[in-house]
Amino acid sequence: MKKLFTFLFCLLGFVELKAQMPHDGIYMNKKLACGALIYGNSSWTNYWENGLKRDNPNIGRLTTQSVTAMIAYGIKRDLNVIAMIPYVKTDASQGNLMSQQGLQDAAVFIKAKSKTYDGITAHGVVGFSVPVTNYVPDFMPMSIGLGAKTLIVRGMLSYALPKNIYLNSSIAYQVRSQVKADRDAYLAGSKLYQTDMVAVPDAFDAALRLGYLKKDNQLELFAEHFSCIKGDDIRRNDMPFLTNDMTMTSVGIYGKFQPKSVGVNARLAYVVDGQNVGQSTTVSIGLLYLFKVK
Amino acid sequence: MLCLWILLGLVSCDKSVSETVIEPYAPAKVDEAAGSWKTFIVTNPTEVVVPALNSDAAYKKEVDSLKAIEITASQKAAVLYWGAGSVLRWNEIARELAARYNIPPAANAAGIYPVPDASNPLADPKFPFANPPYTARALAYLSVAQYDALVSAWKYKYQYNRPAPSVLDASIKPLLPVSTLPAYPSEDAVVAQASYVILLAMFPGEGPFLSAKLAEAKSVPIWAKTNVNSDVTAGANLGAAVAAKVIARAKTDGMSAANNQAIVPDLILHAKSLGFTTVWASQELPARPPMLPNYGAVKTWNFDRATLESIRPAIPYLPGSEAFNKDLAELQTINKSQTREQAAIANYWADGPGSYTPPGHWHRYACEAGIDAKYSEVRMARMLAYVGTALMDAGVACWETKYFYYSPRPQQFGLKTSVGLPNFPSYTSGHSTFSFAAATVLAALFPDRANTFMANAQQASDSRVYGLIHFRVDCTMGGKHGKAIGAFAVQKANADGAN
Numbered sequence: 001m002k003k004l005f006t007f008l009f010c011l012l013g014f015v016e017l018k019a020q021m022p023h024d025g026i027y028m029n030k031k032l033a034c035g036a037l038i039y040g041n042s043s044w045t046n047y048w049e050n051g052l053k054r055d056n057p058n059i060g061r062l063t064t065q066s067v068t069a070m071i072a073y074g075i076k077r078d079l080n081v082i083a084m085i086p087y088v089k090t091d092a093s094q095g096n097l098m099s100q101q102g103l104q105d106a107a108v109f110i111k112a113k114s115k116t117y118d119g120i121t122a123h124g125v126v127g128f129s130v131p132v133t134n135y136v137p138d139f140m141p142m143s144i145g146l147g148a149k150t151l152i153v154r155g156m157l158s159y160a161l162p163k164n165i166y167l168n169s170s171i172a173y174q175v176r177s178q179v180k181a182d183r184d185a186y187l188a189g190s191k192l193y194q195t196d197m198v199a200v201p202d203a204f205d206a207a208l209r210l211g212y213l214k215k216d217n218q219l220e221l222f223a224e225h226f227s228c229i230k231g232d233d234i235r236r237n238d239m240p241f242l243t244n245d246m247t248m249t250s251v252g253i254y255g256k257f258q259p260k261s262v263g264v265n266a267r268l269a270y271v272v273d274g275q276n277v278g279q280s281t282t283v284s285i286g287l288l289y290l291f292k293v294k
Numbered sequence: 295m296l297c298l299w300i301l302l303g304l305v306s307c308d309k310s311v312s313e314t315v316i317e318p319y320a321p322a323k324v325d326e327a328a329g330s331w332k333t334f335i336v337t338n339p340t341e342v343v344v345p346a347l348n349s350d351a352a353y354k355k356e357v358d359s360l361k362a363i364e365i366t367a368s369q370k371a372a373v374l375y376w377g378a379g380s381v382l383r384w385n386e387i388a389r390e391l392a393a394r395y396n397i398p399p400a401a402n403a404a405g406i407y408p409v410p411d412a413s414n415p416l417a418d419p420k421f422p423f424a425n426p427p428y429t430a431r432a433l434a435y436l437s438v439a440q441y442d443a444l445v446s447a448w449k450y451k452y453q454y455n456r457p458a459p460s461v462l463d464a465s466i467k468p469l470l471p472v473s474t475l476p477a478y479p480s481e482d483a484v485v486a487q488a489s490y491v492i493l494l495a496m497f498p499g500e501g502p503f504l505s506a507k508l509a510e511a512k513s514v515p516i517w518a519k520t521n522v523n524s525d526v527t528a529g530a531n532l533g534a535a536v537a538a539k540v541i542a543r544a545k546t547d548g549m550s551a552a553n554n555q556a557i558v559p560d561l562i563l564h565a566k567s568l569g570f571t572t573v574w575a576s577q578e579l580p581a582r583p584p585m586l587p588n589y590g591a592v593k594t595w596n597f598d599r600a601t602l603e604s605i606r607p608a609i610p611y612l613p614g615s616e617a618f619n620k621d622l623a624e625l626q627t628i629n630k631s632q633t634r635e636q637a638a639i640a641n642y643w644a645d646g647p648g649s650y651t652p653p654g655h656w657h658r659y660a661c662e663a664g665i666d667a668k669y670s671e672v673r674m675a676r677m678l679a680y681v682g683t684a685l686m687d688a689g690v691a692c693w694e695t696k697y698f699y700y701s702p703r704p705q706q707f708g709l710k711t712s713v714g715l716p717n718f719p720s721y722t723s724g725h726s727t728f729s730f731a732a733a734t735v736l737a738a739l740f741p742d743r744a745n746t747f748m749a750n751a752q753q754a755s756d757s758r759v760y761g762l763i764h765f766r767v768d769c770t771m772g773g774k775h776g777k778a779i780g781a782f783a784v785q786k787a788n789a790d791g792a793n
Contacts, residue, residue, distance in 0.1 A: 002423035057579035096577055097494070098632070098762070136637055139712060178311060182641030185393075187648050192390035194658065195313045236418055237400035238648050239714075 004265040022082050022109035022125050025158035025168050026213070028074030031293045036265075038286035040066040040086075044271075047141075049214030050233035051275055060094030062141055062278060066104075073293065082109040085132065088144040097142050104145045109152075119161070125154035125172070138181040138198070140240040147242075148200040149177040168209040176200040179242055187242040189232040198242045201231040209254075210216065216258035216290075224269075225249045234276050248274035256288070263288040317692040318377030320471035321670035325792075328672040329449030332790035333442040334679060335540050339449035342535040344479055347454050351401070354568070356522035357459045360466055365517045370469070376514040377470040380468050380482045381440050381674040382661050384489035387507060388436050388651040389657060391497045397647050398582070398717070405580040409553065415499030422497065426645075426724055427589045430653035430682075430689040432496040434595065435544050436489060437657075437682035441675040443488040443536035445479060447529065448672050451476040459519055469518040473670075480521040481671045483529030484536075486511035491537035494519025512743035514576065561587060565700035572702045574719035585718045590694025594780040595683035605778050606695050607771040610721050613702060621765040622707055628762055629709050632633040637712055640761030643700045643725060643754040644713040652725050652754065653685040656732035659750070663740050673695035676792055681735045684783035688731035688776050692724050695775070704762055713761035723764045726772030727779065738787065751776070 028034055045062040046055050070084035089101035109127035129150045136149030154172035161167060177200070184196045204227060211220030231245030252269030269282045329339050336342070347353065365373070376383055399407050399419030410421035422428050438563060460466040475481070490508040500511035512530060515521035521529075565573045576582045594602060611617035628636060645652045660681045664674040701721040705711065716724070733751035737744035755773050758764035787793075 094579065096705045096710050096715055098629075098712045136634075136636055136641060136712075138641065139637075182638045183644065183649070185649065185655075187390075187393045189393055190390075191313055192386070192393050192650065193313060194386075195311055197311045199311045235394075235397055235648065236420075238397050241648075294367065 022111055022127055022152075022154065024209075025113070025121060025123060025156065025166065026218075027077060027111070027113065028072050028078050029077050030074045032091065033071060033073045033291055033293050035067075035289045035291070036070040036072075036286045038066075038068045038069065038070065038265075038284050040064075040282065040284035042066075042280045042282035044280040045140065047278040048234075048237070048275050052236075056095075056145050058095035059092045059097065059141070061092070063091050063093070064144075065089050065091075070206070071245070078113045080111045082127075083107065090142050090144055092142065100136065100139065100142045100144050102135045103133045103145055104131065104135065105150070106132045107150075116160070117160055121158045121160075123154075123156040123158065123170075125152070127152040127154070136182060136243060137179050138183060138186075138241070146176070146200055147179040151175040151254045164212050166209075166211050166213055168211070169207070171206045172204060174203045174205070176202055181242065187232075187235075188239065188241070188245075200244075201228040201245060203228045203246075212253075216256065216263065218254070218256040220254040221252075222254060222269075223251045231276075240276060244276040246274070246276045248277045250282075252282075258288060258290070261290045263290070301446070310646045316378040316382070316665055318374060318470045319665075319668050320378075320473050323670060323673070324475045324605050325670045325672050326452060328445055328676075329452055329585050331445050331448075331672075331676065331792045333445050334438045334683070335543055336442040336446060338790035339446040342446055344446075344454075344531055344532050346448040347478060348524060353456065353522070353524070354462070356524060357463050358467065359517070360519045360522065363517065363519065369513070369517050372510050373469050373514050373518045374375055375519065376482065376511055378627055379665065379671065379674060379677065380485035380489075380511065381444075382665065383511070384436065384440065384485060384493070385433070385657055385661055385678060387489070387504075388433055388493055388496075389654040390434065391493065391500060392424040392429040392650045392654050393648060395420060395497060396429065396649060396651060398423060398425075400457040401580055401582075407580075407582050415497070420499065424497075424651070426651040426653055426728065427592075427689040427693060429651040430686045430728070431544075431547075431549060431592070432493075433653055433657050433678075434682040434686035435540055436492045437497070437675060437678035437711055438595075439483070439488040439492045439533075439537045441672070441679035442484050442540065442605075443484045443533045444538060444672040444675045447479055447481050447484045447532060447690065450479055450528075450532070451481075454478050456525070459568045460524060460755065468520045470520055472520060472727055475670075478525050478770045479528035479532055480515050480525035480674050481529065482515050483512050483526040484522070484533040485622055485671065485675070485760075487530040487533030488537040488540075489533075489688050491534055491541060491708050491770055492544075495541050502566055543593075543677070548588075550551060552586045552592055553588040555583050558584065558587050561700050564698070567611050568699065570608060570699065570701060572706060573700045574702050575706060576717055577703065577715055577716060582717045585696075585716070586693060587697050588720075590690060590697055592690045594687045594690050596687055596786050597779075602691050602694060602781075605775065606698060607693070607722050607775050609699065610701065610765075610767045610771065613707075618765070621649075621767055622704070624732075624759065624766055625704050625762055627710050632712060632760065632762075636760035639753055640713050640748025640757045643757035644761065645725075646714045646716075652728045653682075653689070653732075655754075656681060656685060656728065656736075659747070660732070660736060661744060663736060668741065672791070676787075676790070677739055680783045680787045681732050684731040684735045684780045685728055687782070688727045688779045689724070691721055691779055692727040692772060693718075695722050696720075696724075701768075704765060709762050713757075713763065715763050720764060721768045722772030722775060723755060723758050723768040724772070725758050726751075726764075726769045729754035729775040730773045731780040731783070734777050735783045735787070738780075738784040 068086040085106040088104045107129035108176040114122040156170035159167040206225040209222040229245040256265040256268045265286045415421040458477045696719040729751035733747040736747045755769040
């Protein structure tokens with residue numbers, strides 16, 4: 001379940017909730033930077049054990065909190081770089097599983113866009129994330145992350161509609177490295193692997209966003225889908241594991257208000273359907289600061 | 295763009311996990327005298343009759359029939375897989391099954407935990423729940439059946455002295471190393487059939503899976519041209535007959551009453567009479583009945599009931615005493631500031647739900663040591679039989695101790711865990727008892743590696759403190775207990791004629 005969080009936050013969530021996110025259509029002008037500090041809170045009481053939706057009184061509500069430091073910088077007006085690093089903490093409200101916390105995965109994204117034709121702009125994003133601490137990856141759902149190095153390649157089209165309305169669609173593929181687990185044997189599917197190396201399945205995500213953008217103020221509705229390309233399912237009454245085929249569809253709303261150099265953003269997302277993930281509700285609020293780099 | 299390819303290289307290097315490949319080998323010694331080694335269940339090695347050989351002419355005809363055999367790539371892969379060792383592979387299959395079945399039942403809507411039903415093994419919850427005591431027992435019977443059947447096979451091999459096909463006819467090119475071991479009956483078929491019988495009894499829902507493994511295992515000696523059909527048939531019949539005798543013991547060893555929950559109130563009264571004011575209570579929601587409260591009454595292998603009671607660890611300190619508070623303080627410190635290394639050790643040895651359990655972990659270590667020493671099949675089975683029976687004895691004696699004292703877990707004093715909390719009393723630690731019992735046997739059989747095995751056992755024992763689910767005294771006393779239990783197996787091994 002923690003994976004769920006990790007992914008939701010890091011790969012999808014963070015991206016979305018920033019002023020200039022790896023997957024929005026907004027760019028910093030040349031030599032302009034935006035720093036952000038974002039607090040996130042994601043939690044669930046129900047999860048999908050394979051396809052079975054259930055609760056677990058020995059977990060209660062699993063909450064993942066995070067504080068992410070992020071910076072976006074305009075190398076050129078159509079080429080931005082974005083870097084971020086989250087500190088993550090997990091807690092279960094019931095049962096006796098120990099809370100985990102620590103710096104998770106640092107990520108860097110490069111985002112570029114084409115010229116605009118008939119209101120349509122194409123964007124390409126490449127990102128890479130790597131764990132920055134030796135956190136435990138295989139104590140799910142309490143682990144703060146999956147421990148995998150991840151490469152994300154995203155393609156995106158944004159459409160400028162009348163009256164400051166925009167539509168943005170994107171699709172991304174995530175290549176994920178093997179992870180070294182603490183254990184030296186594990187089940188994946190019905191096969192017992194006698195090694196400590198675990199293959200975390202690759203994944204893709206797709207999103208559709210409809211929003212209003214005027215100057216630096218923004219309001220957006222979105223739907224996102226995340227799915228591993230393969231993997232196994234959580235066995236009946238078992239714990240989740242790194243090899244699971246996690247799938248989730250979420251909907252949400254995002255807003256940004258930036259009257260001057262200081263601004264705020266907020267995001268709310270809810271998982272409406274999934275498999276091998278928690279049905280989480282995620283809230284985040286960020287403090288943004290725009291500044292010129294000499 | 296260059297950047298992108300570098301990044302791709304960093305993450306996408308190799309998506310498939312690679313495991314150690316065990317190559318087929320010729321044994322360092324063929325153990326010609328193994329037919330006279332002392333067995334566990336079978337009273338003498340010719341108790342099961344293996345019929346006399348066909349005529350030489352008939353054998354030659356069978357050998358000639360091997361020449362026409364051409365195998366597919368997947369059959370060749372099967373040859374290389376099984377060629378690493380029949381005892382090894384069936385032990386691995388058993389461990390995989392244990393891992394697949396090692397999940398505690400879920401509570402139903404009424405908050406009741408249904409008991410797995412052997413007559414409906416694939417329903418929810420699946421039968422069995424292959425927890426550590428169950429797995430220790432399954433692996434013990436597997437190894438004993440393999441060993442007893444192989445001793446008998448060796449007896450007949452040297453009685454009948456049938457040369458291997460490639461020895462009789464040099465134009466036969468076997469795909470696996472051939473030793474001087476006589477071919478009749480096929481040791482691979484003996485092990486396959488005996489293992490099949492035991493594992494089907496232990497995992498009754500796995501008939502199709504096990505049948506497929508059996509069919510492949512019995513085909514491999516033909517595909518590899520190391521045996522003919524009459525070797526395989528005789529081996530399979532011998533394996534089945536010996537396994538039936540071993541299963542007869544399993545049916546009457548007391549396991550069917552191991553989950554007798556009716557005795558629990560008396561166990562609690564007994565613990566209170568010993569002075570325990572706080573006794574063990576399930577920390578799960580809803581409260582789960584304790585795991586196998588009567589497993590301590592199951593029949594042991596290497597010592598009798600009076601001995602079991604005489605070596606039971608002494609009563610630990612009682613909650614609230616100074617010694618108790620000292621051990622509690624150690625756990626409280628770890629609860630606040632567990633190091634990454636402590637977490638890693640706790641996780642490495644956790645062997646919790648979805649794993650092959652600590653007995654499985656030690657069987658794996660034992661197999662690896664046997665492979666490194668290039669053990670013959672019969673010596674491998676012998677080694678696993680002593681390790682396996684010591685592990686089962688450790689389980690029985692530890693469970694007897696746990697329910698004798700019914701002592702509380704650290705989580706009843708406000709501690710969390712980084713590995714998951716087992717649902718049975720604390721004193722003594724199962725991991726410590728299992729690990730020191732197995733390590734004691736392995737240290738005696740592989741003296742060069744004794745220090746490593748004992749250090750591993752110590753780490754497994756410590757891991758339960760690092761994972762916060764045992765008090766220190768549970769582990770130290772469990773470890774001592776395990777050493778004593780292992781010593782009984784060693785004593786028996788020293789007298790079986792194999793050394």
